[in-house]
Amino acid sequence: MKKVVGVHRTTGKMLAIVFEATITAQVPPAFSPVSESGHVLQKVEVSKRFAKQVKQVIVENIGPNILAH
Numbered sequence: 001m002k003k004v005v006g007v008h009r010t011t012g013k014m015l016a017i018v019f020e021a022t023i024t025a026q027v028p029p030a031f032s033p034v035s036e037s038g039h040v041l042q043k044v045e046v047s048k049r050f051a052k053q054v055k056q057v058i059v060e061n062i063g064p065n066i067l068a069h
Contacts, residue, residue: 016040019050023057028065032057 018037024030034053038046 014039017043017046019047021050021054023054023062025062025066027067028062030062030065032061 016038017040018035020033020035023032023034034050034057036046036050036053038049
């Protein structure tokens with residue numbers, strides 16, 4: 001998580017919070033960066049969107065390719 005001060009090009013609103021993560025797996029090899037940003041007053045909504053993206057990467061992209069032992 002990091003704080004960013006600036007103006008969003010499309011909305012004109014100030015960005016105040018950014019969540020970033022890189023989801024990696026060894027088997028199968030996977031590397032998926034995920035990020036979400038929004039206004040600091042909407043941090044709950046931003047964190048929910050971020051968590052949804054992380055879950056989607058794990059469940060839909062990485063999970064089905066993990067071999068069962």
